[in-house]
Amino acid sequence: MxxxxxxxxxxxxxxxxxxxxxxxxxxxxxxxxxxxxxxxxxxxxxxxxxxxxxxxxxxxxxxxxxxxxxxxxxxxxGAGSLWPTDIAVRADADKWMDWQIFTLAGPMTHLLHSHMGTPGRAGTPESIAAAESELVKHWTVLEKGLEGRDFIAGDQLTMGDIPPGFFINRWRQLAKNQPEFPNISAWHERLKQREGYKKHIVDAGI
Ligand SMILES: N[C@@H](CCC(=O)N[C@@H](CS)C(=O)NCC(=O)O)C(=O)O
Structure with a gap:
């Protein structure tokens, strides 16, 4: 096991x-x-x-x-499910995984530590607002990427949904600056229907 x-x-x-x-x-x-x-x-x-x-x-x-x-x-x-066997679809999923860790993780971590008041890592109102603006810019990229798609790399859930799927749930809970993102909201609702997401992401807190 x-x-x-x-x-x-x-x-x-x-x-x-x-x-x-x-x-x-x-x-x-x-x-x-x-x-x-x-x-x-x-x-x-x-x-x-x-x-x-x-x-x-x-x-x-x-x-x-x-x-x-x-x-x-x-x-x-998960070949053919989480792991796309089509190389182009797999590259698409990979791209969003890397985007999460290189692009979203910095400002998301800043929001988390500021929310928790972590000594030495909590931000100022200005730095939090800057992180929030940066995140809006980044989520706008995903909003466009999700146009006409149910999931990040097409019509089924792949590994590409998992890292950003975690952060969207946290961002929804922490950010004050949340413009309308209809494609992201619909995708987030789709994720919430999944047992693993509900148990390990939604119900497990921030
Ligand atoms: N890039 C690493 C980051 C791992 C990481 O930062 N883990 C944190 C928890 S989210 C950690 O181990 N912190 C120290 C601890 O929990 O004692 C990954 O994605 O696995």
Whole structure:
């Protein structure tokens, strides 16, 4: 059975839990990181030298970096579903996964820490407003990308929906500056119909 190491309130862990659920793969999850610790031990660092979560163990295979884990799970257990077999569709899904981690993650993390009041990481009203404006610019790109599509890479859910699908739910909860994005709203509603999204993203908090 798959083993997923990482606390269940971590955004990067939750993306992986959603992916495994979409694939119908049973998993055992252990609380590692945050208040649980365990991610600075020699054993953990041998598996994941970053000392971050999540880490996936699938038999002899160990994978870290949440989006790499989602790609691995898709390729192994979801060819034709989460993992598009058409190379062009797969590139499209890949693109939005990279966009999430390089483009959305910075301002989204700023909003989260500001909301939580994390010492040393919470922003000022000005920096929060700037992060929110930046996010509106980025979500506008996805709004256009979703034109005529039910999901990010076409008419079915793929791995490309998972990373930005996590952030849209958080952005809806945290951002004050939320223009109308009809395509994004319809996509978000579609995601909310899915068991894994409901359980690991919507019902699991911010
Ligand atoms: N790029 C990495 C980032 C991993 C990351 O930053 N994980 C955070 C939790 S979301 C972490 O491990 N923080 C330290 C901790 O929980 O102890 C990924 O996508 O897996």
């Amino acid at each position: 798959l083993k997923i190491l990482g606390r269940a309130n971590s955004s990067n862990v939750r993306k992986v839990l959603w992916a495994a659920t979409e694939l119908g793969q049973a998993f055992e999850r252990s609380d590692v990181g945050g208040p649980f610790g365990g991610n600075d031990t020699p054993d953990y660092l041998r598996m994941n030298p970053t000392g971050l979560v999540p880490t996936l163990i699938d038999g002899d295979v160990i994978v870290w970096e949440s989006n790499a884990i989602i790609r691995y799970l898709g390729a192994k257990y």
